[in-house]
Amino acid sequence: MSDLDPRSNEALATYRAEIRAVGRQQRLAGFGLVLLGAIMVYASQKAGAAAEAVLWGGYAALAAGWALMLVAIFLRTRYHRRRMREMN
Secondary structure (H helix, E strand, C coil), rough: CCCCCCCCHHHHHHHHHHHHCCCCHHHHHHHHHHHHHHHHHHHHHHHHHHHHHHHHHHHHHHHHHHHHHHHHHHHHHHHHHHHHHHCC
């Protein structure tokens, strides 16, 4: 974390890049799981005998994906609060 003047454009750009990096892996993994879950729920209609298992797997992937996205939001919020406390 760098100590830059928050009012300058360069500092703002640096801070945005910093905060974008926080929780990035969790956001990407969550997004991937949400997409996989949506595909599985849609594909369960055509899965034949395994339709129920595919449907529940899709629901589980959706739940895990959204949970990861919420974790990423929590991490970014916590980072932002800590960073703002450092500036004061």
